[in-house]
Amino acid sequence: MERGLQQGDPLSPFLFVLVVDVLHRMIGEAVRNCRISPLLVGRDHIELTHLQFADDIILFFPPEEETIKNYRRLLRCFELMSDLSINFDKSSLISINCEEQRVQRMCSVLGCKASILPVKYLGISLGENSRLMSKGVAEKLISLQKRFLWSKEDGRNGMALVK
Numbered sequence: 001m002e003r004g005l006q007q008g009d010p011l012s013p014f015l016f017v018l019v020v021d022v023l024h025r026m027i028g029e030a031v032r033n034c035r036i037s038p039l040l041v042g043r044d045h046i047e048l049t050h051l052q053f054a055d056d057i058i059l060f061f062p063p064e065e066e067t068i069k070n071y072r073r074l075l076r077c078f079e080l081m082s083d084l085s086i087n088f089d090k091s092s093l094i095s096i097n098c099e100e101q102r103v104q105r106m107c108s109v110l111g112c113k114a115s116i117l118p119v120k121y122l123g124i125s126l127g128e129n130s131r132l133m134s135k136g137v138a139e140k141l142i143s144l145q146k147r148f149l150w151s152k153e154d155g156r157n158g159m160a161l162v163k
Contacts, residue, residue: 037067088112
């Protein structure tokens with residue numbers, strides 16, 4: 001118990017998911033308590049705060065200084081509670097329609113570097129120009145979507161769920 005798990009232990013990913021779920025809940029609670037403002041997306045104003053994949057997290061927020069400070073506080077609190085450390089040197093802030101001076105201020109609060117679109121995340125190009133995604137990656141994504149939409153649970157072909 002005191003030494004943790006060995007690297008490669010099959011229990012490790014499950015424990016990590018349990019711990020990182022706490023961060024997800026902390027963010028949700030901070031939004032409910034109006035400490036963090038979500039990013040409002042689209043005409044329907046869908047609230048977007050974060051996406052998590054394994055040990056990566058993408059945080060979405062409007063360029064409000066108080067929200068950024070509260071995110072920093074929340075992440076520091078998570079570090080102290082979980083004994084996990086967030087590597088802000090590897091983190092970057094990608095702004096959209098924001099002045100350079102404001103971006104630098106946000107980076108200094110978060111302790112990370114600034115970056116611009118397009119970027120690659122999980123091997124997929126993200127940004128304004130979809131031509132940056134390789135043909136092979138695009139075909140693989142389309143294949144996964146089709147398999148999800150048109151196959152049965154056992155993986156065999158089934159009835160189409162969409163046209």
